[in-house]
Amino acid sequence: MPHAACVQRPLWPRLFAGLLALLCAALPQQGVQAQGARNFATLALVAEPQTLDPMASSADLVATIMQHVYETLYTFDAKWNVVPMLAEGMPKVSADGKTYAITLRRGVMLHNGRELSADDVVASLQRWMEQSPRGKAMGRVVGSLRAQGALGIEVVLREAYAPLLAQLALPSGMAAIMARDAIASPLKDFVGTGPYRFKERRPDQFVLLTRFERYSARQEPASGYGGRRAAAIEELRFVPVPNAATRVEGALAGQYDYADLLPVEALPRLEKSGGKTLAIMTPAFGFAYLVLNTREGVAASQPLRQAIQTALGAGEMLAAGFGDTRFFVAEANHFPKGSPFYSTAGADQYNQRNAARARDAAAQAGYQGAPVRVLTSRQYDFHYNMAQLMAGQLRRAGFRVELDVVDWATLVQRRNDPKLWDIYVTHSGQLPDPMLSPPQLGDGAPGWWDTPAKRAALRAFNVEIDPTKRAALWGTVQQLIYDEVPYVNVGKFHGLSAKSPALENYQSAIWPFFWNAKIGQGHAPQTR
Numbered sequence: 044m045p046h047a048a049c050v051q052r053p054l055w056p057r058l059f060a061g062l063l064a065l066l067c068a069a070l071p072q073q074g075v076q077a078q079g080a081r082n083f084a085t086l087a088l089v090a091e092p093q094t095l096d097p098m099a100s101s102a103d104l105v106a107t108i109m110q111h112v113y114e115t116l117y118t119f120d121a122k123w124n125v126v127p128m129l130a131e132g133m134p135k136v137s138a139d140g141k142t143y144a145i146t147l148r149r150g151v152m153l154h155n156g157r158e159l160s161a162d163d164v165v166a167s168l169q170r171w172m173e174q175s176p177r178g179k180a181m182g183r184v185v186g187s188l189r190a191q192g193a194l195g196i197e198v199v200l201r202e203a204y205a206p207l208l209a210q211l212a213l214p215s216g217m218a219a220i221m222a223r224d225a226i227a228s229p230l231k232d233f234v235g236t237g238p239y240r241f242k243e244r245r246p247d248q249f250v251l252l253t254r255f256e257r258y259s260a261r262q263e264p265a266s267g268y269g270g271r272r273a274a275a276i277e278e279l280r281f282v283p284v285p286n287a288a289t290r291v292e293g294a295l296a297g298q299y300d301y302a303d304l305l306p307v308e309a310l311p312r313l314e315k316s317g318g319k320t321l322a323i324m325t326p327a328f329g330f331a332y333l334v335l336n337t338r339e340g341v342a343a344s345q346p347l348r349q350a351i352q353t354a355l356g357a358g359e360m361l362a363a364g365f366g367d368t369r370f371f372v373a374e375a376n377h378f379p380k381g382s383p384f385y386s387t388a389g390a391d392q393y394n395q396r397n398a399a400r401a402r403d404a405a406a407q408a409g410y411q412g413a414p415v416r417v418l419t420s421r422q423y424d425f426h427y428n429m430a431q432l433m434a435g436q437l438r439r440a441g442f443r444v445e446l447d448v449v450d451w452a453t454l455v456q457r458r459n460d461p462k463l464w465d466i467y468v469t470h471s472g473q474l475p476d477p478m479l480s481p482p483q484l485g486d487g488a489p490g491w492w493d494t495p496a497k498r499a500a501l502r503a504f505n506v507e508i509d510p511t512k513r514a515a516l517w518g519t520v521q522q523l524i525y526d527e528v529p530y531v532n533v534g535k536f537h538g539l540s541a542k543s544p545a546l547e548n549y550q551s552a553i554w555p556f557f558w559n560a561k562i563g564q565g566h567a568p569q570t571r
Contacts, residue, residue, distance in 0.1 A: 088281055089451060091450070097110075098175045098178065101216035102455050107281075115128055140204075142200070146195055147161060155234050161192065167223070209475070251281075252281075265550075287304075287309075300545060301557075308367075310367070323542060330532055332471065334483060341415050360533050371536045416464050416465045419446065419468045421448060426469065429468055430448075473553075484501065
């Protein structure tokens with residue numbers, strides 16, 4: 044039999060097809076094919092993600108990208124209330140707070156083409172409790188986790204655990220629900236339920252996500268991370284741009300539809316761009332903090348950690364990091380006024396900047412000049428600027444300081460090895476429940492804080508399900524953080540980013556998301 048392409052067909056169908064093609068070419072195209080239209084977005088992030096496994100890292104980079112691919116049982120609305128996402132509704136909770144019955148939404152499709160089931164959820168949460176610091180903390184209190192039919196999950200706790208639903212909702216260190224047959228360590232196939240599916244990764248170039256045509260959206264109005272999600276943009280291209288100045292220039296030139304975490308000194312230029320780019324300030328974006336290595340090295344000594352804390356001036360560090368006072372707040376309370384977790388416990392140990400007292404305390408603790416190795420990165424310019432200022436404060440107090448400046452992916456890798464650092468500089472989102480951030484309040488996070496006092500204070504805090512009583516218990520935990528110094532909360536800050544006029548309906552968020560956003564077709568095309 045001859046090849047199909049060689050079969051002779053009647054002439055008139057071919058003539059008709061040719062005329063039709065000419066006619067279509069002459070007519071204006073609709074939708075994403077219209078003249079000058081595009082339907083992709085180029086999104087500049089601060090660095091290359093060290094992994095795309097959302098359980099293997101609590102890094103914001105990973106959460107920002109992979110929250111488009113994976114979803115959680117619950118999420119947060121615009122007021123930080125926990126709301127259902129893959130779950131059909133809020134769980135049924137037993138009177139003693141130990142048993143949670145969760146029903147999944149029917150008809151939710153995985154990226155591999157089959158329907159999500161309770162078995163997928165159970166396998167995903169089991170992996171989360173094995174690999175994620177947040178999951179490990181929850182795993183300690185989970186007595187059993189099992190499927191109840193095709194769409195039911197039952198979680199039985201050994202004791203009440205008040206932050207359970209908030210932990211399941213968080214994008215960072217995500218309790219991502221994935222296809223059970225794609226689960227592996229390390230992950231090779233990224234099969235979730237999100238509005239976008241993974242297409243390609245080219246290290247140091249981009250991560251490309253494409254619209255999932257069979258996405259099962261919720262019907263509630265969009266609110267924060269909750270409600271209806273629609274993939275109006277066909278392709279999301281996340282590009283690592285480690286140099287902050289390059290992100291600024293790219294935003295001003297229209298090279299990026301979105302540029303994340305820009306230096307605050309760029310604000311006047313963004314505001315004077317003549318509409319070429321739009322500045323976005325995210326209030327209460329997060330807090331900067333320093334993690335101390337409690338396992339090995341200089342900071343393994345609690346008295347030396349206290350001496351380091353005494354030497355630090357948080358106000359000076361924030362000024363070095365952000366410059367403009369509109370962008371930061373130096374205050375001892377970990378949660379702002381108005382939050383149920385507002386507390387002044389330990390305030391006398393914050394922002395001391397007392398070099399003489401720190402020198403004496405270090406001498407009494409037996410400090411003999413070993414280097415304090417500070418791990419930081421230029422990808423977040425405020426991290427680097429604060430580290431430089433902190434190094435000077437510590438040197439004035441008699442400490443020998445070594446700055447180890449690396450790219451962010453390397454920092455995230457090195458912080459897992461206690462032999463390589465004593466302090467690293469980072470930040471986290473300002474979230475509604477203390478157990479959501481920082482991960483050092485969980486188990487196994489870099490810094491490895493694990494003391495009897497921590498376990499006792501956090502157990503009392505987490506088993507209390509009465510919100511008023513639980514709020515009062517946070518002061519005990521905050522005091523313990525100042526006493527044992529597993530990390531130093533430097534202060535709160537607002538975030539600055541930028542978007543192009545073409546990116547419409549973008550909603551500012553701690554972990555930027557681009558479902559429900561769209562590319563306005565009245566704007567000039569962007570070349571890739």
